[in-house]
Amino acid sequence: MNELLALIVAKYNFWLYIILMMIGLYAMIAKNNLMKKLVGMNIFQTAIILFYVSIGYKHGATLPIIQGGHGTHDAVIHAADYINPLPHVLMLTAIVVSVATFGVAMALCVKIYQRYQTLEEDELRIRLSEK
């Protein structure tokens, strides 16, 4: 039991993100409304973003901005002093793209609503088979 507890404490970030991710996945699978599915997708994306950012963290390290980097810089830079910038870069662009794709998805939802007067999936299926 204590071993399991130590394991969870050492990796609690992954546990939290997996729970968050599963909430998003459940919303995408089980919800009937297209808008709710989109919200689920956004929760899922947020969990992935948090997961990546947490990978970049190092104990005892500071922000990835070189101290005294303005102008001439002679001191040796130790990689252990700065957190990993690569996941931050990837997620910075991922956040913007997730917002953009969310916008396109909402535009599609508006179009679907204008044509079929509903966003519920089962009703949509009935309307589609009518025509």
Added chain:
Amino acid sequence: MKFLGLVIVCLTGGLLLYGSMDLPDWGDPASPASTHLSDYYIEHIVEETQVPNLVTAVLADYRGYDTMFETAVVFCAGLACFLLLRDFRPGKNRYYRHIPTGVMLHFKNPDTRMIPGNEFEHMDRDWVPSDIIIKTVCRILIPFIQIYALYVVAHGDFSPGGGFQGGVIFGSSLILMAISYNLKTLLKRVTEKFLSIFAATGVLIYVGLGVLAVIMGGQFLDYGMLAPLVPWDPGHVRALGMLGVEIGVGIAVMAVMVIIYVNIVSEGRHDEGL
């Protein structure tokens, strides 16, 4: 379906939790993600690019292609929203409001129209009176939000900041204006043409800087080649190139955020939304 979904989610979650046993501990400096490539970035970035902000340096220099196409994706998303939703049909009914009394006039014939002046103003079916407290607070706040956005863009290469963040802050200040006043007030100041030109200009600045480097005899997006064009301090040319790229990204992101918002809230009619 709900029960089946729950079973699938629990199975996937359990498998992922089991898989996370092999992942490195939280904040472990010796984890595989932090030991190979990122160490090279951290230790060599200042001598290679003269930019102290590592995130910007990796974003705009080492991974310049990635960010360029990222900007193109954002531009395409704005374009997709416009093409899906924009409605060019003229409104059939016209609504006018008498400002002193609040009486509404409804013209069913699209040919008759009034010239809105001090007495009457043109309005829409879904019009909601705007609250004076919200309007005043937003009127005071918006210029400061915009100055902060420009500050964030300008600090892209030396301290926390960058084009994506600054562009989003600037775009959200314009969206705040649309929410607190109404959509027409925003579109009177920032027209649709202006937004479209800005969205394209941002991408053009990014690609143009890359092409300029090719013309100057270097590789695509090799900002160091721009040195003869900049009359001062050749050591900082890479930083200046990155700043230019960040400005392009900021302009594109700002314009696309507003395009997406305006088209979605008004279903493409551009009259009145939320």
